[in-house]
Amino acid sequence: MQSLTNRSRNVVNKKMNFWERIYLVAILKGMWTTLKHFVRVMFGKSHTVRYPEVKRPFAPVWRGWHVLKRDEKGAERCTACGLCAVACPAEAITMTAAEREKGEEHLYREEKYAAVYEINMLRCIFCGLCEEACPKEAIFLTDRIVPSDYARQGFVFGKDLLVEGVEPEKRIDVSVRQKHIQEKKWAAETAH
Amino acid sequence: MSILLLFSAGFIVEKIILISVLFAITLGVAAYSTYGERKFAAFFQDRLGPDRAGPWGILQPLADGVKMFTKEDFRPNEAERWLYILAPGAFMFVACMTSAVIPWGTQLTVFGTPVDLQVADLNIGILYILGLSSLGVYGIMIGGWSSNNKFSLYGAIRASSQMISYELAMGLSVIAVVMMTGTLSLREMAAQQTGFNWNVWYQPLGFLIFFICSLAECNRAPFDMAECETELIGGYHTEYSSMKLGFFLFAEYINMFISSAVTATVFFGGYNFPGLDPNWLGGFMGPIVLFAKVFFFIFVFMWIRWTIPRFRYDQLMHLGWKSLIPLAIFNMLLTGAGVLYFGK
Numbered sequence: 001m002q003s004l005t006n007r008s009r010n011v012v013n014k015k016m017n018f019w020e021r022i023y024l025v026a027i028l029k030g031m032w033t034t035l036k037h038f039v040r041v042m043f044g045k046s047h048t049v050r051y052p053e054v055k056r057p058f059a060p061v062w063r064g065w066h067v068l069k070r071d072e073k074g075a076e077r078c079t080a081c082g083l084c085a086v087a088c089p090a091e092a093i094t095m096t097a098a099e100r101e102k103g104e105e106h107l108y109r110e111e112k113y114a115a116v117y118e119i120n121m122l123r124c125i126f127c128g129l130c131e132e133a134c135p136k137e138a139i140f141l142t143d144r145i146v147p148s149d150y151a152r153q154g155f156v157f158g159k160d161l162l163v164e165g166v167e168p169e170k171r172i173d174v175s176v177r178q179k180h181i182q183e184k185k186w187a188a189e190t191a192h
Numbered sequence: 193m194s195i196l197l198l199f200s201a202g203f204i205v206e207k208i209i210l211i212s213v214l215f216a217i218t219l220g221v222a223a224y225s226t227y228g229e230r231k232f233a234a235f236f237q238d239r240l241g242p243d244r245a246g247p248w249g250i251l252q253p254l255a256d257g258v259k260m261f262t263k264e265d266f267r268p269n270e271a272e273r274w275l276y277i278l279a280p281g282a283f284m285f286v287a288c289m290t291s292a293v294i295p296w297g298t299q300l301t302v303f304g305t306p307v308d309l310q311v312a313d314l315n316i317g318i319l320y321i322l323g324l325s326s327l328g329v330y331g332i333m334i335g336g337w338s339s340n341n342k343f344s345l346y347g348a349i350r351a352s353s354q355m356i357s358y359e360l361a362m363g364l365s366v367i368a369v370v371m372m373t374g375t376l377s378l379r380e381m382a383a384q385q386t387g388f389n390w391n392v393w394y395q396p397l398g399f400l401i402f403f404i405c406s407l408a409e410c411n412r413a414p415f416d417m418a419e420c421e422t423e424l425i426g427g428y429h430t431e432y433s434s435m436k437l438g439f440f441l442f443a444e445y446i447n448m449f450i451s452s453a454v455t456a457t458v459f460f461g462g463y464n465f466p467g468l469d470p471n472w473l474g475g476f477m478g479p480i481v482l483f484a485k486v487f488f489f490i491f492v493f494m495w496i497r498w499t500i501p502r503f504r505y506d507q508l509m510h511l512g513w514k515s516l517i518p519l520a521i522f523n524m525l526l527t528g529a530g531v532l533y534f535g536k
Contacts, residue, residue, distance in 0.1 A: 022515075027500055034236045034499045041235040048240040 058143035065144040077138035080114035087133035092123035222445035223253040236498040260438035275338035280439035283331025287443040293317035297478025317378035336428035347427025357512040362405035364520035368527040382462030390461040413497040452489035
């Protein structure tokens, strides 16, 4: 019978000869192999990534800790329309809407805003449907990992943990993710 | 009379200092063997190993010690109380005793008086070491039995049968060296192997048998039948926790250090190295050379552990009784013939 790949080997249950029976040759061969690995690591060629200091880049499809974006003037983009909460299959998102007062134009972009916006990170399945649902490009999943905690309450992230900072250095870059979502949407549209 | 008293007081102080220093070095080497083991294991597996505690993880043994001491000291209800407590101590005690007869160098000159670098020059040094290493079985046996756990008992039974079987081959391989050198004293053995005239060149087979047996005696892989994480959880120390467990593990590293030292002394010229007089640096050259050899052997021990998988129990017994003992006897006969013929 012709084999599908040429990787198959015939197994022969032959008796070991003297050199095989005393194991020593095989042991020395094995030790040579491990020594090569040892020397390689000694010269700094390890596969280990020293995690907190060195971080591997995430793939653009990676979905982690959410961010609520601000616009270029620093006002929150979210208008508390609730589409993300409706889209959420895990029902992890809750929010309370409020009306913008006079003099708060620099804080909130439109007349309505989310006074409370909470994502329960234990419920969240990081599917990314919220960012697809958002009409204001306000919520994005970023490449940050949600940290561990001791209590369940610690996983309910409020606006303090979700909204990005006003200062330019505290802004969170989502351009890669944004582009990825755009491409996905276009692909879906052209498919129709 | 007064001269005799003075002499003996000085003698006692000298020995006490020597013992303390030796004890400290033994513990230090054992502590850093644990670090070395983890580091080397990592290197052999393309990893980096512990590198968080201090630069290159150099403080890891300290952190391990703190961890061991602060863990809950659990004792099973059904354990035989006093034997359970005694076992780690007995194992540790025996492990620390062995270093007494190893000649670490020739002589140091401290304040004009020569100091022998050996705690006790027994004329039966090698017998003393073999005897104590067989006493080591008691720590494992008592620990495994008193835990009242079937896995511990299995581990203990395996360990003791293994150690007793391999002691035979070990003793026989040492006898060949004794026949050749004509002495049982480690000091004389080391002194005879000046320069590059090491016993291993005359006894390669004896060395091989001795080394394999010392792996088995130390319960190191590929002969770590006593622990066998995969089958017996932790073997004889399954039920131990906290510093009692620490004592068992620590004593194993001390055993490894001592058996490396014995291997270096009996087969690899002890403190001798061609071109390096052990009396250099005020006598410190000897210990430096010996320690270099000891560290090399400790490395080889670890190298073997992280290369070879564990033997099956029946393979272990097969190797010990059907291969090593006949080989050792053959080696003994060969040595006897050689001694008769060459008259050495």
